[in-house]
Amino acid sequence: xxxxxxxxxxxxxxxxxxxxxxxxxxxxxxxxxxxxxxxxxxxxxxxxxxxxxxxxxxxxxxxxxxxxxxxxxxxxxxxxxxxxxxxxxxxxxxxxxxxxxxxxxxxxxxxxxxxxxxxxxxxxxxxxxxxxxxxxxxxxxxxxxxxxxxxxxxxxxxxxxxxxxxxxxxxxxxxxxxxxxxxxxxxxxxxxxxxxxxxxx
Amino acid sequence: xxxxxxxxxxxxxxxxxxxxxxxxxxxxxxxxxxxxxxxxxxxxxxxxxxxxxxxxxxxxxxxxxxxxxxxxxxxxxxxxxxxxxxxxxxxxxxxxxxxxxxxxxx
Numbered sequence: 001x002x003x004x005x006x007x008x009x010x011x012x013x014x015x016x017x018x019x020x021x022x023x024x025x026x027x028x029x030x031x032x033x034x035x036x037x038x039x040x041x042x043x044x045x046x047x048x049x050x051x052x053x054x055x056x057x058x059x060x061x062x063x064x065x066x067x068x069x070x071x072x073x074x075x076x077x078x079x080x081x082x083x084x085x086x087x088x089x090x091x092x093x094x095x096x097x098x099x100x101x102x103x104x105x106x107x108x109x110x111x112x113x114x115x116x117x118x119x120x121x122x123x124x125x126x127x128x129x130x131x132x133x134x135x136x137x138x139x140x141x142x143x144x145x146x147x148x149x150x151x152x153x154x155x156x157x158x159x160x161x162x163x164x165x166x167x168x169x170x171x172x173x174x175x176x177x178x179x180x181x182x183x184x185x186x187x188x189x190x191x192x193x194x195x196x197x198x199x200x201x
Numbered sequence: 202x203x204x205x206x207x208x209x210x211x212x213x214x215x216x217x218x219x220x221x222x223x224x225x226x227x228x229x230x231x232x233x234x235x236x237x238x239x240x241x242x243x244x245x246x247x248x249x250x251x252x253x254x255x256x257x258x259x260x261x262x263x264x265x266x267x268x269x270x271x272x273x274x275x276x277x278x279x280x281x282x283x284x285x286x287x288x289x290x291x292x293x294x295x296x297x298x299x300x301x302x303x304x305x306x307x
Contacts, residue, residue, distance in 0.1 A: 005209040009217050016221050016244050020228035025236040032240050039247055045208050046258040051266055055250075058273050063243065063280045070284045071236060074291055095230040103223040110212045110219070137258075142266055150267045157274045164278035172285040186293070 004045050011038040025071050029064055036060045047137040207259055214255035222248035233298050235287045239280065246276045 011034060018031035036059045043052035135141050146154055207214075221244060228241030250269040257265025291297050 002209065005213060009213075012217065013220055013224070016224040019240055019244060020224055020232065020237070022237070025234060025240075028237050028240050032243065035244065035247070039251060042251060043254055046214075046254050048254045048257065048266055048269075051250075051254060051269055054270060054273060058277060059243075059247075063277055066280055066284055067236060067240065070288055073288055074236075074297055092231050096227065099223050099227045099230070102226075103219060106219040106223075107216055110215050113212070136261055137263065137266060141263060142270075145263050145267055146270070150264075153267070153271055157271055160275060160278050164281045168281050168285040171282070172288050182289075 005042075008038040008041040008045070011035075012042070025067070029067050029071070032067075033060055033064055036064070049137050050139045050142045051137070207255070211255060211259050214251060218248045218252045218255070221245075221251070233300055235283075235291070235297060235299050238299065239283050239287075243276060243280070246272055 015031045015034040015038065019028045019035060022028040022031055036055055040052040040055040043049075043055060225241040225244035225248065228244065229238050232238055232241065250272055253265040253269040253272070257263055257269075287297075290302055294301060
């Protein structure tokens, strides 16, 4: 019973460390994939079946592929790209201390708290059919809540995704004003450099 | 086993989530590669999601599931925008390092 928690938990932490310490972004993506799969397993043990599938499909299937595409795009330049400086900035020691202290405080708080209070009985009563084992976290249960109680947040999500699509096109599209002006600036700079070189001759 | 019992005490999930979150924080602070920094941010999102799902299970209330779903959606939007910025900012440079972006530095 406890292996069902500890095995994914260890994989989760190890792959998170690997993500952060990997020397190349591609390795980070692989580690992150492992991390997402372990998290999906944990979601399953918490009877969030639908979320586990969403985790695999959206995170591993969409977001990680997006990362891979960008890595491929950025390293398609002339020379093999030095992706990821391995030197550490000067702030690393104070940063490590701050992070360790913050984590220690959180863990100490968890350890010294007198357990998490059990939900009141009323919470079970309100949960209705959602409180029944085997139904809680299922697609039907989730969808019913999403399209009735939480309809407005769901609509806002649609808006956010649309903004993201438009923003991506504006930022990275080929013939957008931003990219065009950037290209013009580069051409001007090159022309000026050539003019200076001709002057030198 | 009653339906409201978790596989493990809730404190384990809280601790696991905290560890994962602070690994992500350390990644954002230490690494200078924008892609790895973004992946560290995804780690932090996932730590928060784990907490949402664990508490949803403890309270048998699927509001946590809905919120985790929204977090995943916002993370997708964030990743798309951030990666577009990375592509635009580093398209013509031979090194991918956020310290090299100093157009607004003056």
